[in-house]
Amino acid sequence: MIEITEVPSPFCGIGTDDLTIRVEGVSLKVIDNGCAINTPAFEQAITDTSPRVNGKEVHLDIAIAAAAALLKDTHLPVIGGCATDVNGMRGLLALADRVGAVVDNMNFTGARNNFLALQDSGWMNTTLAEVKNRCDLLVVVGTDLEAFAPRFFERYLWNEEAMFLDDTSAREVIYLGKSPSGSASTSPTGKQAQLLPCATEDLPDVIAVLRALVKGQPIIATAVCGIAVADLQALADKFKAASYSVVTWAAAALTYAQAELTVQQLSEMIKDLNNQNTRCSGLPLAGKEGDQTANQVCGWTTGYPARTRFSAGFPEYDPFLNDTKLLLANGEADALVWVQAFNSKSVPPETTLPTIVIARSGMVFTKEPEVFIPVGTPGIDHVGHAYRMDNVVAIRLKKLRESGLPSTAEVLNAIEQAL
Amino acid sequence: MKALTLTLKNSPEQRIDMSPLACQLLKALAIEDIAAITLQSGKRKLRVYELFTIEGSDSQQLIIKNSHEKLDFIGKDLEGGSISVVGDAGAYLAMGMKAGDIKVLGNAGLYAACEMKKGYLEISGNAGDFLGAALPGNKMGMKGGTILVKGNVGQRAGDHMRRGNILIEGNAGDYCGSRMTAGTIAVMGQTGRYLGYAMRRGTLLLWNQPQLSASFNDCGAHTLAFLPILFASFRTLNSRFADVTQSFNRVQRYAGDMSEMGRGEVLVKI
Amino acid sequence: MLIRLTGGTVYDPASGIDGQQQDIYIQNGRIIDKPLGEFKVDQDYDLKGKVVMSGAIDMHTHIGGGKGNIARTLLPEDHRQDPVHRSDITRSGCGHAMPSTFVTGYRYAEMGYTAGFEPALLPINARQAHMEMGDIPILDKGGYVMLGSDDYLLRLLTAKKDQKAINDYVAWTMHTAKAIGVKVVNPGGINAFKFNQRKLDLDEQNAHYGVTPRDILRVLATAVKELGVPHPLHVHGCNLGVPGNVQTTLDTIQGIGGLPMHLTHIQFHSYGTEGDFKFSSGAAQIAEAINNNKNITIDVGQILFGQTVTASGDNMRQHANHKHASPNKWVTMDIECDAGCGVVPFKYKDQNFVNALQWAIGLETFLLVNDPWRIFLTTDHPNGAPFTSYPHLIRLLMDRSFRNDMLATIHPEAQKMTTLASIDREYTLQEIAIMTRAGAAKLIGLKDRGGLSAGNFADITIYTDNTDRQKMFEKPDYVFKDGQLVVVNGKVVSTKWGTTHVVKPDFDPSVEKGLKDYFDRYLTMKLGNFKISDDEIIEDGRGSITVHPLSS
Structure with missing residues (x-):
């Protein structure tokens, strides 16, 4: 043995x-x-x-x-x-x-959501060690992250020490779309993730509005698919205030047709944010x-x-x-x-x-x-x-x-x- | 001269790449030469005579009879002449077409008229997803010409469209006009969800009220002088679009997609 | 088996042979002296009237690693234009801007190249780079490991660790990444971009660490020298592509204080701010500085007109350049507290003033630097142009009237802003052989390569002399790799696997103590899993590792 x-x-x-x-x-x-x-x-x-x-x-x-x-x-x-x-x-x-x-x-049918977006407009992405040491705002889109990767939070968010954060438990986690199945996203000090729930197949609308708000475009509607536009505006403002925000999604979790366009909207939104004097990166989940x-x-x-x-x-x-x-x-x-x-x-x-x-x-x-x-x-x-x-x-x-x-x-x- | 008529002998198992049979490639060829052209089908290269019976000789008027949904790339980069498809067409019908006209009596598959530059495509049945769109990786879809579909179209019609007209008598699937940059898509039937998703500019002209995303803003009712001119340009078509009673100039105008530059317009008949 | 190459006109700068007729004997993969006494020649090639050189070496070409594969994935439309069919002896793939690995090997060999060196081996991505290079047939390969924006080094500098600590870390990293050189890209700039800094001048501090690019260059150049790594620190400087960066480059040369330093794709770092467009050539100043500073070597990074894709570790500058992306799609990445990358497709246009002048600046640089042993022929593949454009570039250098004909077709304002028309110099075959063979081997520290004297590996390229130098160099008659005939008349006739060239400088094993703690606390991988073993390169049975000696 x-x-x-x-x-x-x-x-x-x-x-x-x-x-x-x-x-x-x-x-x-x-x-x-x-x-x-x-x-x-x-x-x-x-x-x-x-x-x-x-x-x-x-x-x-x-x-x-x-x-x-x-x-x-x-x-x-x-x-x-x-x-x-x-x-x-x-x-x-x-x-x-x-x-x-x-x-x-x-x-591939899931991964296609990423590939077609990548091949059309590209993206700005990051990797796990950057998340572990820099991320101050994590936005999880349409994905039950802890079901996807049970140790993600333990290893990459609630790590004891980070090179560029004084207190990792102060990181903010926001779920957009699907809500988490457990409490791994709750920080060690008990701070819970914010949830902005909507049906997965409604994400294209929600993300389009979020991106419009990030760009400062006018939106007349006051709610989109059950989420108040004011809440999305607050999220857009948090992105801008963050030092190193990260948006994560699993392409395979976006289980509706043409979800590549959602990935593209997200990735283009991340680019928009980087043109507004802050850093934001994507983190596509896969590797299974x-x-x-x-x-x-x-x-x-x-x-x-x-x-x-x-x-x-x-x-x-x-x-x-x-x-x-x-x-x-x-x-x-x-x-x-x-x-x-x-x-x-x-x-x-x-x-x-x-x-x-x-x-x-x-x-x-x-x-x-x-x-x-x-x-x-x-x-x-x-x-x-x-x-x-x-x-x-x-x-x-x-x-x-x-x-x-x-x-x-x-x-x-x-x-x-x-x- | 009688039109060159290729009648498919058997339903193929593997898809067949028909691109070597675009009219301009046949111009200088004798019938024996055309019969000997090889077409890729799965791993095999099959000769035209093995797959089709051949009649007639005018290669600039090509008729494909008994056509099948696995005959891909019909009329690819067509530079002139006419192709008539009796039956269904496969994927990539009229891809990159530059001139001429193609008529399909049945249905067409994915990516019909993708990256079409000029000419006329008419589909009597339904068209699949990505009508008039761009191939993966390419940023420019249809750049000119006219597509008429008498039946319904799949999702993403006019994706990345730059110029030209797509006329749909039936219904359009989800994401009609996605990522459009310019051009016009007119839909007489119903439209699906996410109309004009991420469109930058361009016009979606609708007979029926769509379900619009929150990233499109209502800009009120308008009388538009250009619409009668547009409808007049459809008069010669073999289509309900030519019917005077179908035309209108009063519309509700919506602007979007605000996630992009928001200069696209959805015009709905009122 | 004994092979004789009979009667060719040999250009072997490594032995001082400049166009002399000479026979060459090959046995067991190496060049040998003419055997004594009676001997039987198994294969004899009559090379009368042919030009014989050693196999060409591309000392800076992006042929392995994540950014190249991102570039591939990003550009299906480019691949569709250049499909490559399989044959009984070759694999299928794609070509043009960022060819597939197999096609990379075939096309390099078909131009007479027998080695290529990947200049941006990220330590965390080195495995991928070696795996990709492991799928490049025929060529020998190697890589320069990228340091300078990694948090570990910056922490060492902030903590004022001594040079020995830096040296140990550099040597350890070279071992773990299996490298033959050390590269720095936008020193500290990739790191600064993660703190939202959008530019970093030579003396500008990293917002978090307070370290400047000048500090980083000095410690790394010192480390490379003290460790005895033959290849000098390979530097992609600050401010790539920024008008006025000629001053940064001149300051960088002065600031290194006489230490050996290689400035790569210097064309992109030779821009002034004169003229109506506030963009001008700094090539003359750069060339003068190179001519006067014998510690400096350069490669040019020539641009050539057409579609390509730029793939760089410099995500700070690539992000700034994204608005020039053509087609409009691009990728940047922050990578593992180690580095980053940026991939931006480009279409260089002869009627675009800036592109046209970039073209002229590169050529001016080639023609104004006197010593061919200190300047190397590159397009920074694929950044300035795909490597397949080298024969065209060689013709531009060797044929003044052709060059001037081309010059007359570019943007008229750019013609006015270049001295190119007044430069008479034409490169000789010997000078080309120096730049692409003997000089490159010497610069990298390759033992037994880049020369045709006995004892060298038999990497040999034979051309038919032709006044159209493009035609001559794009289609060699024969190419031998390690004595095996791999190309005939510009087509691959057989394939083999090249070796991976490395150096292994010494380090104090105790360096791993600090590293292990750092890995455990901050990184996402255990130290033991990070290190690349020799097995990983050789276990599939086709790779091998060649360790080169250190300088004494």
């Missing part, structure tokens, strides 16, 4: 790296600094180690050959999921390039199950984020038509590769197509895929790299145990070799 300290997590998105994990054989126990997301993700037991072809346990080589055979004469294979580490994505993109596949990250990793690696390999097809021999980005769900539903795809090294509950979408699943051990299927290859989890079974929500920081994942499971990269590279 050994205890490993300072274990970084690829699961929570906020780069928690202070976990202590006890390793006994292949079983893991989070001893210190676990949370509702990280603890079960680390502790999940290995249940299967053997690849299967058509439900029958086979040697890895056989499964790889079977996968290669399924991909060989396809007209439009889709590689979905894309939940793995940097090397896994490298292997995935090399395979996609070779077989002319569509690459689609499973969280390798989504930032997938988009980063796809970004440097192709120029585009991870909803890109290689079918014509070069990368083509289409944030709508390259959607796995659409491609399966309209009969375009003729094979599915599902890559999910982090979460065995994240099963492939239902399909009658030939399916190759390269996933974390323990995945349970309603329909057995043609090929299933259990792989190790980055940060548990092998070393690797994963991106944190703030994108700048890649964390170095540790190997905690000797499970014998291959890495995603090893499997995908082998399939490419076998073609």
Whole structure:
């Protein structure tokens, strides 16, 4: 039995790296600094180690050959999921390039809200350490932050010391839209967050009015979607009075159509504030199950984020038509590769197509895929790299145990070799 | 010469990139050459004759029969001539069109007439999201020409529109006229939520009262002299927009989006 | 296998060879002396009439790291204009302003380059930079780690820690980030922007720390020298792009007190305030200062007309420049109490007075600095122009009549404000070879690179001599990387993986005590998880690390 300290997590998105994990054989126990997301993700037991072809346990080589055979004469294979580490994505993109596949990250429909806004007008963002040391006003938009990242407040807002704040508990937290599910946002001295609640799908209106007020444009209405315009004016004034305000949102929590325009309004509002002699920054929340990793690696390999097809021999980005769900539903795809090294509950979408699943051990299927290859989890079974929500920081994942499971990269590279 | 008629043999599984069949690209080609053109479909490059039966020879009058919602990029960058689509068109219909006219009897998919520069597009059925919009990353949507849709349109019609007219006989989905910079979108039917979201300038002309965001301010009732001139310009269209009884000059005017520069206008018939 | 390159005209400034016909022998990836006695040549290339140089080295090019990937993500419309198909030996990707990693490697190699150095390796983002560079084929690479706006250094300065403490921190950071040099960007300015300061002159204090850019430059330049890092402190100065910044740059040169210093993309720091537009060329003054101060080296950061994207650590200046964004979209970031970045697309126009004069200022600088060993050919890719424009730039430098023809087409007021037409100088092939090969290798401290004498790695580029220097340099006949033929007639014919060049200066291990406490209290990562191990670069089986010696 050994205890490993300072274990970084690829699961929570906020780069928690202070976990202590006890390793006994292949079983893991989070001893210190676990949370509702990280603890079960680390502790999940290995249940299967053997690849299967058509439900029958086979040697890895056989499964790889079977996968290669399924991909060989396809007209439009889709590689979905894309939940793995940097090397896994490298292997995935090399395979996609070779077989002319569509690459689609499973969280892209949410992430699209950020990408389309970024690609249209850009943004001014910050990262977690700046929040920890500078942020004096945090505005949370449409997101239950503590459900998203249970230790966010503990680690980055209610930290004992900050370099540029005398008293971190004096920070102000305001929720716009969705209200928090717990009390993590209440400061250590008991100061509660201010709530300006509205329905999530009303946020476009509310944010548009807030931005108009930040710019000093006239608004005739006195209320918008249940929020008094005077309250939004007060928020606009707080932004201007703050030294380093931060606006955070999870793109995936904005669960309504065209939410990119809300992200764009927010990001443009932040720019407006920075033109009014104060500092304000955005902090988009993400980093779950390798989504930032997938988009980063796809970004440097192709120029585009991870909803890109290689079918014509070069990368083509289409944030709508390259959607796995659409491609399966309209009969375009003729094979599915599902890559999910982090979460065995994240099963492939239902399909009658030939399916190759390269996933974390323990995945349970309603329909057995043609090929299933259990792989190790980055940060548990092998070393690797994963991106944190703030994108700048890649964390170095540790190997905690000797499970014998291959890495995603090893499997995908082998399939490419076998073609 | 008879119009070049391509009749789709079978419903395709993978989408087909039809951009090599824009009229100007066919001008100098013999029928055998056109038949041998390859079209990307999924990973495959299929020849025109494998996908279509071919009749007629006038490539400047192209008819696509038995058309399908997976035929993308029909009339891409069209520089002249006419394309008639019997059936549905896929995504990116008439993208970047510079001249000529395209008529679709059925429905059109995403991004129809995106970044259209000039010419005429008529869709008898419905159009999908992003009609007359800009491709992701591009800042300029439709820059000129006229789009007529007899049915309904999806969300974000006229996103980033710069100039030209979008005429919609039916209903428009949410975010009609989002991020418009200039141009006119006229909607005879109902409009969805978030009309003119983040629009800077431009005109949304409506027959029915919309649900407007709080970032649009009511500027009162007005009689506008330019409206009869605008309606007169529609007279030649095969459309209810040409119907004199549909025209008006008295409107309620709303200005927005105040989150942007607030110089856009929503004009509602009264 | 023994390869012989027979009869080429060799330009090898590192050995003082200037256009002599010479055979070159390659074995096991290195250049060797002609074997003694009888020997069998496995491959013989007849290079009579061809020009032979070592592989070119780009000593300042943004090819790895977060800001470049932001630039990529920001510009799908640029990629759509330049799709790159896969082949049996090459990967697909995209090109133009900020190419994908694989295409970066191919296109550099196809111009005869065999190494590129990322000048802005943020310590916290160094992993990403190395991972991106790890996906750049063929080229050798390396990076200069960015310091100067990091709160740890500023705290050391405020606490009046001695130079040894600074040196230990700098050396430790070079180790953890796997760097071969140290860069400072808008010294302290990126930090000041976080305190809402919008400009920071050389002697202006950071509002929180009271430290000035001059202080930062001095301690870092001293650290680099005392640690024996061959590459002098790599400086992106204060006031980038601000009219009148020529004075800042001259003051920076004086203020460094004779310490070795490299001033990068100096074109952007050579502006006066004369004339109707209050914007003028300071190139003559800058060149004079460079000529007179042997401790100073520069690269130019030439702009060339067309669409590109600017990606910089200098978020203070990038934010100020955002109103020039074209298309109008841009990103800035504050990063981890470490640094920042700003990405602003630009379209340099020959009919825009400022852009036209920027173009002329860069060329004036090239032509007025006498010593080719102290000036380097860069566009600050992609900031002044994409690296793929280098052959065009070489022609501008080597062909006076071509240069003057171009000059005659730019904004007429800019023509009046430049002395370019009166400068006769044309660069020679040897001078080009110095700027892009021998000089660059010497500046960075690369052992066994940038020369063609025995013992060097066989990074060799062969061109067909052509009076149209653009044509000549954009399509080499052959490129060898570590002795492997990778390019024929300007096209990649095989690929391989280059190495990552680093230096490892010594430090007192006790430096980690203060750092660990700082990380635990203020940062978001444990110190142990912050440090990049050699494994991270080499574990995928294709990367390697080459450690270069320190100066004595």
